[in-house]
Amino acid sequence: MTYLIQNWRSVGSLLGEHLWLTLSALAIALVIAVPTSILLVRVPRLRGPVLGLLGILYTIPSLSLLVLLIPLLGLGYWPAVVTLVIYAQLVLVRNLVVGMTEIDAAILEAANGMGMNGWQRLIIVEFPLALPLMLAGLRIATLSTIGIATIAAFINAGGLGVLLFDGVRSSNQEKIVAGALAVSLLAFGANALLRQAERWSRRGLDA
Amino acid sequence: MSMLVADELTKQFPGESQPAVDAVSFTVEPGEFIVLLGPSGCGKTTLLKMINRLYEPTSGRFFIEGVDARDMPVTALRRRIGYAIQQTGLFPHLRIAQNIAVVPRLLGWSNDRIEARIDALLDLVGLPREFRQRYPRQLSGGQQQRVGLARALAADPAMMLMDEPFGALDAITRTRLQDELMAIQRKLHKTILFVTHDIEEALRLADRVMVMKDGRIIQFAPPLMLLAQPEDPFVAELTGASDLLRQLSLITVERALAHPGLQPSTDETADLTPLHPQDDLRLALTRLLSVGDEGLVVVEDGRMCGRLTLNHLQAVLRDTALLGAQR
Numbered sequence: 001m002t003y004l005i006q007n008w009r010s011v012g013s014l015l016g017e018h019l020w021l022t023l024s025a026l027a028i029a030l031v032i033a034v035p036t037s038i039l040l041v042r043v044p045r046l047r048g049p050v051l052g053l054l055g056i057l058y059t060i061p062s063l064s065l066l067v068l069l070i071p072l073l074g075l076g077y078w079p080a081v082v083t084l085v086i087y088a089q090l091v092l093v094r095n096l097v098v099g100m101t102e103i104d105a106a107i108l109e110a111a112n113g114m115g116m117n118g119w120q121r122l123i124i125v126e127f128p129l130a131l132p133l134m135l136a137g138l139r140i141a142t143l144s145t146i147g148i149a150t151i152a153a154f155i156n157a158g159g160l161g162v163l164l165f166d167g168v169r170s171s172n173q174e175k176i177v178a179g180a181l182a183v184s185l186l187a188f189g190a191n192a193l194l195r196q197a198e199r200w201s202r203r204g205l206d207a
Numbered sequence: 208m209s210m211l212v213a214d215e216l217t218k219q220f221p222g223e224s225q226p227a228v229d230a231v232s233f234t235v236e237p238g239e240f241i242v243l244l245g246p247s248g249c250g251k252t253t254l255l256k257m258i259n260r261l262y263e264p265t266s267g268r269f270f271i272e273g274v275d276a277r278d279m280p281v282t283a284l285r286r287r288i289g290y291a292i293q294q295t296g297l298f299p300h301l302r303i304a305q306n307i308a309v310v311p312r313l314l315g316w317s318n319d320r321i322e323a324r325i326d327a328l329l330d331l332v333g334l335p336r337e338f339r340q341r342y343p344r345q346l347s348g349g350q351q352q353r354v355g356l357a358r359a360l361a362a363d364p365a366m367m368l369m370d371e372p373f374g375a376l377d378a379i380t381r382t383r384l385q386d387e388l389m390a391i392q393r394k395l396h397k398t399i400l401f402v403t404h405d406i407e408e409a410l411r412l413a414d415r416v417m418v419m420k421d422g423r424i425i426q427f428a429p430p431l432m433l434l435a436q437p438e439d440p441f442v443a444e445l446t447g448a449s450d451l452l453r454q455l456s457l458i459t460v461e462r463a464l465a466h467p468g469l470q471p472s473t474d475e476t477a478d479l480t481p482l483h484p485q486d487d488l489r490l491a492l493t494r495l496l497s498v499g500d501e502g503l504v505v506v507e508d509g510r511m512c513g514r515l516t517l518n519h520l521q522a523v524l525r526d527t528a529l530l531g532a533q534r
Contacts, residue, residue: 110296113259113368114310114358115285124309128300204300204342 003174004181011163015182018159021077021149022190025084026142032085033092038122040093041100051097054090062087062148066155080157084148088141095137099130131201139194146187150179160186208273210366210398211235211258216267218253227253229422230267237365238396242409244445245419251402254419255368258400259285271366286310289359289367289397293374295351297343303329303354304339310362328357331394333387349380356388366398373408385411406446410434410457418442431457435527454527455520456489460505463488463519464512466526481506482515488523491515 004011040047060068062083069079103126111121153161163179166172212234219226228250235241243251256262258269260281269276276284297306304325311321329336332353343351352372359367373381385408392399403409409416410430418425418433418441426438434454437443447453461484481504482491494503495517502516 104294104296106292106294106296107298109261110290110292110298113261113285113290113292113296115282115313116309117282120313125298129298204302204344206344 003178007178011160011178011182014158014160014162015186018146018149018161018183018186021080021084021152021157021159022142022145022186025081025145025149026088026138028081029085029088029092029141029145030138033089033096036089037093037096037100040097041126047097051090051094054093057086058090062151063154066152070155075156077157079155080149080152083152084145087148088145091137091141091144092134095133096130099133100126102133103129128201129205132198132205135194135198135201139191139198142190142194143187146183146190150183208237209234209270210237210239211269211271211400212273213269214267216254216257216269217265218250218257218262219265226265226422228257228264231422231424232267233417233424233427235398235400237398240392240399240412240414241401241417242413242415243400243402243417243419244404244406244409245425246404249419250422251404251417251419252370253422255370255400255402258366259288259290259368282313286313286362287364287366289362289364291352291355291359291367291369291372293371295343295355297351297354297358299343301342302339303334303341303343303346306343306354307358307361309358314362316362324361328360331360331391332357349376349384352376352384353387356384356391360391360395360397364397367400369399369401371402371404374403374405381408388412410446410453418445431527451524452489452492454524455492456487458488458523460484460486460488460491460515463491463523464505464515466519466522481511483507484512488520492520495520 036050040050065083065086066079069082073079073082107125107129108121111125116124149157149159150161150164153159153165160179160183163175163182167175167177167179214232215230216228216232217226217230218228231250231254243255245251253262257264258276260276271279271284271288298309301309307325307328308321311324316324325339326336329338334350334353334357338346338350338354343354346354355372359369373384376384389412401412410433413430415427415429416433417427420441426433426442428436428438431454433442433446434450434457437446460482464484480494482494484505484507491503495515502514504511505513505515
């Protein structure tokens with residue numbers, strides 16, 4: 001605790017790095033996952049192969065993937081972001097696909113029968129109805145991204161993992177506890193925020 | 208001009224031995240209430256869904272107000288045809304007002320016009336305006352179906368397609384909604400195509416009933432004609448054509464009184480429960496059975512306009528039986 005208070009400046013900047021790494025990775029992950037999911041919903045025969053591939057990528061241990069990317073992308077921010085994006089894909093795509101394919105057929109028929117085109121149906125009906133499951137996926141992806149981003153300090157990507165690795169190297173208990181505490185607080189905060197968003201997205205759905 | 212003309216409409220689903228709808232031709236005039244009736248698998252829903260092109264016909268054509276439906280963009284076609292289905296298909300994440308506003312918004316109406324329209328429609332279908340802000344799940348099945356009706360009517364389409372809209376409701380709610388749909392129809396004169404497998408509902412609502420079986424139209428006629436002149440044993444069995452009570456329920460007191468073979472009686476004896484010209488003869492019969500020979504007074508706008516006796520009922524039934532025997 002005293003370490004946290006005495007070094008709030010450096011811990012703060014590490015927290016900032018961690019947050020930036022997490023948010024940018026999630027943003028890129030969403031930009032990839034959303035169109036991929038729409039494609040999988042519209043072309044059902046792609047679902048099996050694509051989800052299978054994402055499943056295989058998800059099973060690679062995160063530390064190995066980080067290290068494997070060093071020859072390609074070197075050290076630092078970019079290999080870390082690439083790794084985080086890859087891990088987030090499975091949960092994001094799977095939840096969004098399930099959310100959109102499980103919409104009641106009568107609702108989609110009504111949407112078509114009223115004269116919505118494909119985009120209108122997506123924006124007015126399918127996305128909002130898939131949103132609760134999608135946000136549940138985003139929450140899980142966020143928590144695992146925060147966790148894996150800690151390991152990314154190992155390849156010089158910065159973040160709160162730096163405190164942990166430094167602490168272990170120099171046998172500094174204070175540093176380790178401070179790092180662990182900061183990461184946990186970040187995870188708890190993100191979890192609470194996204195739970196609230198999920199609850200908001202379910203309004204009307206379980207009255 | 209006819210509202211809808213179908214010319215040899217056919218739908219063959221891949222992998223099926225028989226076409227679901229088999230070279231069906233018919234014409235519907237503006238303002239007609241048409242009920243498509245038949246057992247499940249007869250093709251009635253398939254036919255309905257070809258009209259808003261949820262199913263594309265395998266062959267054949269159809270024209271809406273003289274225009275070939277294939278010459279219209281499919282979304283434009285659907286926005287000018289109201290569509291209501293049994294499961295309501297209400298969007299659960301949208302409030303009632305937003306649900307009703309969907310088609311007007313797609314059509315780009317101004318906000319003021321949409322808001323006024325929502326209020327008018329809630330009034331029309333008998334829902335309180337406070338329901339605007341509710342979600343569909345907060346409403347009962349009957350109330351949801353009313354919203355479905357309001358939503359189908361939202362952009363004031365000339366034609367409405369209704370696929371067993373009251374099928375999932377309890378008997379009391381269903382009857383009430385049928386009454387209100389008829390009242391709305393008397394006000395708005397829409398052209399309605401209404402699918403059901405419920406014979407009572409068909410006879411009650413329809414100007415003409417299209418009886419379907421195995422993808423074909425067996426008979427397309429007004430309810431009383433189906434009973435009096437079934438063109439096929441299937442129709443007779445389906446409608447219970449031999450059921451005199453059912454026939455009586457389709458004829459009004461007014462019509463029996465106007466029967467040419469009988470002198471209108473103007474005897475002025477007071478009667479506690481007078482009939483009205485629009486009452487059906489089934490109701491009249493149950494009352495007649497309790498009063499006996501002297502008959503029942505018929506009152507319109509507080510003034511007596513005739514006296515109905517069992518003779519009237521017999522004369523009318525004889526007519527419909529004769530119609531049947533001529534064939």
